[in-house]
Amino acid sequence: MIKMDKSISENKNLDNINITQKTKRMDWRIELIRIPAILAVVIVHMQLESGWINGSTMPQNFILYIAMAMFMYASGFVQGLKNEFSNPGDINKKSYFKYIKKRFLRLYIGYYLAFGTVFLSRLFAYYIINKPFPLIYSPWSLFLDLTGTWGLFTTCGCGGIWPPGWFICAIFMISLIYPFLRRLSSINKIYIYVVMAIAIVMRIILAITLYNPAYFFPFSWITEFSIGMLFGKWSGSTGGPPIVSKRYQKVVIKLGARVWPMYLSHIVPIVWISYLAGFWEFFIIFIIIFPLTELFHRILIIINKKIKKKI
Numbered sequence: 308m309i310k311m312d313k314s315i316s317e318n319k320n321l322d323n324i325n326i327t328q329k330t331k332r333m334d335w336r337i338e339l340i341r342i343p344a345i346l347a348v349v350i351v352h353m354q355l356e357s358g359w360i361n362g363s364t365m366p367q368n369f370i371l372y373i374a375m376a377m378f379m380y381a382s383g384f385v386q387g388l389k390n391e392f393s394n395p396g397d398i399n400k401k402s403y404f405k406y407i408k409k410r411f412l413r414l415y416i417g418y419y420l421a422f423g424t425v426f427l428s429r430l431f432a433y434y435i436i437n438k439p440f441p442l443i444y445s446p447w448s449l450f451l452d453l454t455g456t457w458g459l460f461t462t463c464g465c466g467g468i469w470p471p472g473w474f475i476c477a478i479f480m481i482s483l484i485y486p487f488l489r490r491l492s493s494i495n496k497i498y499i500y501v502v503m504a505i506a507i508v509m510r511i512i513l514a515i516t517l518y519n520p521a522y523f524f525p526f527s528w529i530t531e532f533s534i535g536m537l538f539g540k541w542s543g544s545t546g547g548p549p550i551v552s553k554r555y556q557k558v559v560i561k562l563g564a565r566v567w568p569m570y571l572s573h574i575v576p577i578v579w580i581s582y583l584a585g586f587w588e589f590f591i592i593f594i595i596i597f598p599l600t601e602l603f604h605r606i607l608i609i610i611n612k613k614i615k616k617k618i
Contacts, residue, residue, distance in 0.1 A: 334388075334548035335556040337381050338563025344374040345566045349573045352471070353592060356577050357584040362464075372522060375474065379528045380535035382478060387539020388547065392489040403486055410482040412614055417607060418455055418475045421571035425469045428575045438578065441467055458523030465523055471574060473523050480525035481532050488533055492540065499537070503530045568603035575599060 351367045351374075354360045360367050391406075392398055432438035443449050448467060451457045455472035457465045459480065465473040491498040506529035514521035521527050542548060551557055576595045580588060 332548045332550070333560050333563070334384070334542070335551055335559045335563070336548075337384050338566070339559050340377050340381050341563050341566040342559070344377040345569050345573075347371070347374045348471075348570065349577075349593070349596060350589075352573065353577055353580060353584075353589055356574075357580045357588075358582050359584075375522070375528070376531045378474070379478075379481075379531035382481075383532035383535025383537075384539035384542070385535075386485060386489075387536035387541075388543045390543065392486040393493040393540075398486050398490055406486060407483065410479060413611075414475050414479050414482075416610055416614070417567065417571045418472055420603065420606065420610075421574070422452070422455075422469045422472060424572070425574050425578065429468060429578050432579050436579065436581075443467075459525055462517050469574060471570065474570070477523075477525035477528055481529060484526075484529075485532075485536070488529075488536065489540075492533075492537060496537070499533055503533050506530045506533075565600050565604050568607060569596065569600040572596065572599045572603040 347370050351360070351371050354367060355362070362368065392402075429438070429440050433440040443452065451460065452467040452469070452472075455469075455476040457463065457467060457470075457476075458473040459476055465471070488499060488502065491502065506526065510521040510524075510527040510530075513524055513527065551560060573596050576592045576599065580592055
């Protein structure tokens with residue numbers, strides 16, 4: 308009888324391990340969503356930096372919005388796959404701050420790596436080719452730059468040394484409330500639908516009353532993140548992402564792993580682009596971004612491995 312109980316217990320543990328492994332598998336379809344999104348971001352940012360377009364130019368502005376929505380959805384999906392914060396008692400002081408610590412390190416290590424390299428790149432471009440440099444005017448703007456919180460505390464949305472940093476702040480701000488969104492969706496999906504509806508109304512009000520904060524304000528993206536979370540949760544409950552068996556699926560996974568490093572690194576060469584640059588300049592900078600992305604990718608792997616050993 309004892310042996311039978313032990314066998315049953317071992318089988319249950321094996322099932323739990325298999326479930327965990329399924330939920331940890333990367334979904335190549337989600338990675339496929341990220342790839343065109345990051346390419347769109349890079350191309351539009353090159354156009355912005357060279358002065359061909361501004362923040363309100365269509366359809367480029369709309370393309371950026373769609374790309375960010377895809378990133379938010381993908382982020383929510385990945386979080387939704389995990390088996391966390393769904394049961395009573397899952398959210399406590401220890402578990403919450405442990406999760407926030409991991410998210411902060413994951414996001415802001417990349418932020419400061421990008422911020423530092425972009426700062427140096429802008430500085431060299433300023434002295435070598437006389438490219439305009441976004442000077443730090445006050446302790447307040449320095450704080451906004453170091454935290455990436457332009458979109459949270461100002462109506463100008465983004466600015467300073469590394470404007471794309473607003474996205475890191477947005478993801479982190481939503482991460483602060485993610486455990487509660489996850490718990491609400493587990494209690495009753497009606498609650499999360501209400502939160503999503505409030506976020507939509509808030510975005511509309513902000514878009515009407517102020518200039519473009521509905522794009523940069525972090526909590527405006529709750530709806531896209533929550534939709535991704537719900538689909539990720541559903542996928543995890545139905546066996547998890549499909550097994551990656553095809554060669555092209557494995558390629559997509561590898562390329563998807565470079566999306567985050569590309570987002571962090573692409574502004575470094577873009578700040579050198581000239582005013583109303585020609586196609587050849589766009590092409591050269593685009594090519595430079597790829598080895599730089601790989602460099603950032605490898606640096607982040609090394610840093611994250613060292614952090615995991617200490618956490």
